[in-house]
Structures are given as structure tokens and as C-alpha cells.
Amino acid sequence: MRTGDKPVNTSSPLLMLGVLSISFLMSVSNAVSGTIPLMKQYFSNISEANVELLVVIPTGGVLLGTVVSGLISNKLGKKYTVLMGLIVSLIFGVIPAFFYSYPAIFLSRAMFGVGMGIFTPLSVSYITDIFPERIRNRLLGWRNSVGAIGDAIMLFIAGFLINVSWHATYLVFLFLIVPIVLVALFVPKRLDRVTVEEGKEVEEDSDIRPSTNGGVIQLAIVFLFVCLFYSSISLKLASHMVDSHIGSAADATRIFGFLVLCSIVSGIAFEQLAKWCGKATVFIFEMLTAVVLIAMPFANSIPVLLVLVLVAGFCNGIINPALTARMVAYSPKGSMNLTTSIILIGINIGSLVAPYFFQALGLILGNRDSGFMILCAGVCYILLAFYDVFIVRKDKLTI
Structure with missing residues (x-):
């Protein structure tokens, strides 16, 4: 059903910036991988494999978050789902900077991955749903570039923080405030349940249940x-x-x-x-x-x-x-x-x-x-x- 004849400004730099900002964090471990040797010293009573697990466990969390992302999106809509995932990753990402017990850090790292799994699928579906093919292919390429730039910035910041302590390195995830603000300001809520065809918004049929093939x-x-x-x-x-x-x-x-x-x-x-x-x-x-x-x-x-x-x-x-x-x-x-x-x-x-x-x-x-x-x-x-x-x-x- 047509929601209106007013063309969507898919060339808006601010809309593109908001959507691309969701991809600022594409790597779950790079920024804090340098903390492994220091954590091994701190957790001397924990096996080496279990300490290394703290860096890779977010991958498991991503799998869980990815599974529930669609369910949450159906209830909250795309924008609030993205914000929820980013906020979850932000909160649990910085917990190791303040709580030093192994169980607390393990849980926080797993939940950090869950948050990533919630918002990452929407970093793609926003692009494919609301931008025409001419712009879509450009943004899919830029998405990789934005992720690389985000990784580079976080690695640069982490390089300074690790000189303070391995705990402080996890403050690097405060960087997630940037996409939270950009999505909140520049990605309209009205684009939650619409696709754009020939520059016009088409409302998604709410009776259609997501399926695969x-x-x-x-x-x-x-x-x-x-x-x-x-x-x-x-x-x-x-x-x-x-x-x-x-x-x-x-x-x-x-x-x-x-x-x-x-x-x-x-x-x-x-x-x-x-x-x-x-x-x-x-x-x-x-x-x-x-x-x-x-x-x-x-x-x-x-x-x-x-x-x-x-x-x-x-x-x-x-x-x-x-x-x-x-x-x-x-x-x-x-x-x-x-x-x-x-x-x-x-x-x-x-x-x-x-x-x-x-x-x-x-x-x-x-x-x-x-x-x-x-x-x-x-x-x-x-x-x-x-x-x-x-x-x-x-x-x-x-x-």
C-alpha cells in the first residue's frame, strides 16, 4: 500500500551517515585482542585457553543476538532495535573496565556479542530496503569502508588506553555513543516498516510473516x-x-x-x-x-x-x-x-x-x-x- 507520493530523499548525506554508522563496529575482538597477555598475568589461576576465550566469546553472543534480532525488530521496529543493540553492546562492552572478576567479564563479553548480533543484521537491511540499486551498491561498498575506519579508530584509541591498564582498554567501546547519536538523530522512525521503490515509500504488509528459501x-x-x-x-x-x-x-x-x-x-x-x-x-x-x-x-x-x-x-x-x-x-x-x-x-x-x-x-x-x-x-x-x-x-x- 502506498503511504504517500512524496519522494524519499535517499541522497540525503545525513540519512546515509546514520545508516552507515551502524557498521562502525564490525569486529568483535580486534580492539581488545592486545589485552590477552596482560589478562593472562592478572588471571594467573585461570587456564590460558579460558583467558583467550574472553576475546572470542562475543562471536557466540553474536550468533544468539542474530537469531533474536528479527523477533525484536518485529516488535520494536528497525530503529529502536538498532538502538537497543548498540546500547547493550556499549553497556556490556565497558563493564570489564570496572568489574575485574572472571565470571563478570565472561558474561559481559558474551552479552556484548549479543548486542552486536541484534544490530548488525539491520546495518544491511536498512541499505537494501530504503535505497535504490544505484545508491545501494555504493553504500554496500562504503559499509565495508566504514567498518574498517571504525576498527582503525578503535585500535588507535585502544593503543593509548592499554598503556593505562588492560581494564581501561575496554573503555574504547564508549565509541559506540557515536552511532547511537547518529541513528537517533538522522534515521527516521517512519522508515521502520517501509521499502522504497522508484523514490516512493511502500508500506510493508504487516500480515507477511518473514520467511526464507x-x-x-x-x-x-x-x-x-x-x-x-x-x-x-x-x-x-x-x-x-x-x-x-x-x-x-x-x-x-x-x-x-x-x-x-x-x-x-x-x-x-x-x-x-x-x-x-x-x-x-x-x-x-x-x-x-x-x-x-x-x-x-x-x-x-x-x-x-x-x-x-x-x-x-x-x-x-x-x-x-x-x-x-x-x-x-x-x-x-x-x-x-x-x-x-x-x-x-x-x-x-x-x-x-x-x-x-x-x-x-x-x-x-x-x-x-x-x-x-x-x-x-x-x-x-x-x-x-x-x-x-x-x-x-x-x-x-x-x-
């Missing part, structure tokens, strides 16, 4: 494997460099630091590259990623590895928004939030199982060398690329 599940599985194989870089490259006497773990860390810049550049370039490459976008950049991963084990210098990692990071920054854009084609009407939640579950499962996948693959193939695992991931990307050709033709996708 095989296309959405298929896309979630593709995201899972993309995340799984790309994880070979973060999981195996440092060990490969040390084992091959190319460089130290510190050298690998410095290389990874440049990936933030890659994400920013690829996010900005995505719209234009998607226009040039069209329906072959994912295939081209998955094949390029495959070439880079296969080449990594044979590189014998830090500069060469740096270039290869940067190319892989750039490609990943194109593949992700390209796959995200397909959610519009697959998602049933009125179900974008549920679709996004399913996709995020696939991504998080890919991250969680990656270490065990490569461990099992090494045992099966009889070679657990880190470089060989990266090469195997490259071969898997070739399979993904050709599968994408099949999917694009079968489903008549435009990107």
Missing part, C-alpha cells in the same frame, strides 16, 4: 565457505613466515595492519568495479584471490607477501559486498532482516570452524604445513569461482 540458504553457505577459506591468511600466514624463516610473527602482524587500508579502498571502489565487471564480479575476484593464495607459499620475501596479502584483502573487500547485493534477489518480500541474520550465522560459523577445518584437512591430506594449507585454500577458491558461474546462470543474477 533455498536461495538464501545457498547464499549463506557460500558466505560460510568464503569466510572459511579467507581465514587461511589470518590463521596460517604468520606460522608460514616463521616456519619458512621469511619473517617473524611481528612482521606478519604489521602486514595484517595494512588490511584496514585495503578494506577502505575496496569499499570505495566497489560500485565502479561492479559496474565494469557486472555478473562476473564475484567470479573474477574469487579467481584473483585463488591465484594470490596459491602464490603465497612460494613467496620468499616480506615485500612480496605484503603485496599478495593486500591484493587478497582488496578482493575480499569486493566479494563481500557483491554477495551481499544478491540478498535483494534472493530474499522473500518483507524478510530482509531474517535473510541478513541467516547470512551472518553462516559467516560466523565459517569463522568458528576454520581452525578445526584446516586441522582436519591437514590430517586427511597428510600435510599440516601452514603454507600448504594456504595453497589448499586457493584451490578451494577456484572451485568457489566456477560454482559462482553456475549460480549466476541458474538464478539469472545481475551481479
Whole structure:
């Protein structure tokens, strides 16, 4: 049903800023990962694995939050759901700065992840629901850039706070006040239950119950494997460099630091590259990623590895928004939030199982060398690329 003929100003910079600000925090652990050694000293009576669990447990919380996000959104609407998730993450994110017991920090970190899981699906559905395709692809690319910029800012702030104490590092999550204010001020509540078609608001049918289909599940599985194989870089490259006497773990860390810049550049370039490459976008950049991963084990210098990692990071920054854009084609009407939640579950499962996948693959193939695992991931990307050709033709996708 038409709610009015007044065009929606989808080109409003303030509306775009408010929607993109939801993606300021896309990483659940980067900002505070440097506290692990200090926490190990503080919790000397706690096992090392349990201390490290404090950094990764938010991922489990994200899965729970993602599941309930749609239910909350149906009751409160998009805007209040986003604000609720951001506020939950803010409150529980800073608790370790004031309460030092292990159970309190464990619970706060889990709930921090739940808050992230609540608002993150809406960072995508807002873009796909209220912006036309011309602007949508641009914002999906910018979303990655905004997340990278947010990570960079929080890492920068955390670098100062950790010099005060590991407790103080968790104050970095006060940064979430920024998206809370921007969403509250610049994202209208009236856009909760509308989609925009040809510049006009169309009210969502409240009788439509969110649903899913095989296309959405298929896309979630593709995201899972993309995340799984790309994880070979973060999981195996440092060990490969040390084992091959190319460089130290510190050298690998410095290389990874440049990936933030890659994400920013690829996010900005995505719209234009998607226009040039069209329906072959994912295939081209998955094949390029495959070439880079296969080449990594044979590189014998830090500069060469740096270039290869940067190319892989750039490609990943194109593949992700390209796959995200397909959610519009697959998602049933009125179900974008549920679709996004399913996709995020696939991504998080890919991250969680990656270490065990490569461990099992090494045992099966009889070679657990880190470089060989990266090469195997490259071969898997070739399979993904050709599968994408099949999917694009079968489903008549435009990107």
C-alpha cells in the first residue's frame, strides 16, 4: 500500500551517515585482542585457553543476538532495535573496565556479542530496503569502508588506553555513543516498516510473516565457505613466515595492519568495479584471490607477501559486498532482516570452524604445513569461482 507520493530523499548525506554508522563496529575482538597477555598475568589461576576465550566469546553472543534480532525488530521496529543493540553492546562492552572478576567479564563479553548480533543484521537491511540499486551498491561498498575506519579508530584509541591498564582498554567501546547519536538523530522512525521503490515509500504488509528459501540458504553457505577459506591468511600466514624463516610473527602482524587500508579502498571502489565487471564480479575476484593464495607459499620475501596479502584483502573487500547485493534477489518480500541474520550465522560459523577445518584437512591430506594449507585454500577458491558461474546462470543474477 502506498503511504504517500512524496519522494524519499535517499541522497540525503545525513540519512546515509546514520545508516552507515551502524557498521562502525564490525569486529568483535580486534580492539581488545592486545589485552590477552596482560589478562593472562592478572588471571594467573585461570587456564590460558579460558583467558583467550574472553576475546572470542562475543562471536557466540553474536550468533544468539542474530537469531533474536528479527523477533525484536518485529516488535520494536528497525530503529529502536538498532538502538537497543548498540546500547547493550556499549553497556556490556565497558563493564570489564570496572568489574575485574572472571565470571563478570565472561558474561559481559558474551552479552556484548549479543548486542552486536541484534544490530548488525539491520546495518544491511536498512541499505537494501530504503535505497535504490544505484545508491545501494555504493553504500554496500562504503559499509565495508566504514567498518574498517571504525576498527582503525578503535585500535588507535585502544593503543593509548592499554598503556593505562588492560581494564581501561575496554573503555574504547564508549565509541559506540557515536552511532547511537547518529541513528537517533538522522534515521527516521517512519522508515521502520517501509521499502522504497522508484523514490516512493511502500508500506510493508504487516500480515507477511518473514520467511526464507533455498536461495538464501545457498547464499549463506557460500558466505560460510568464503569466510572459511579467507581465514587461511589470518590463521596460517604468520606460522608460514616463521616456519619458512621469511619473517617473524611481528612482521606478519604489521602486514595484517595494512588490511584496514585495503578494506577502505575496496569499499570505495566497489560500485565502479561492479559496474565494469557486472555478473562476473564475484567470479573474477574469487579467481584473483585463488591465484594470490596459491602464490603465497612460494613467496620468499616480506615485500612480496605484503603485496599478495593486500591484493587478497582488496578482493575480499569486493566479494563481500557483491554477495551481499544478491540478498535483494534472493530474499522473500518483507524478510530482509531474517535473510541478513541467516547470512551472518553462516559467516560466523565459517569463522568458528576454520581452525578445526584446516586441522582436519591437514590430517586427511597428510600435510599440516601452514603454507600448504594456504595453497589448499586457493584451490578451494577456484572451485568457489566456477560454482559462482553456475549460480549466476541458474538464478539469472545481475551481479
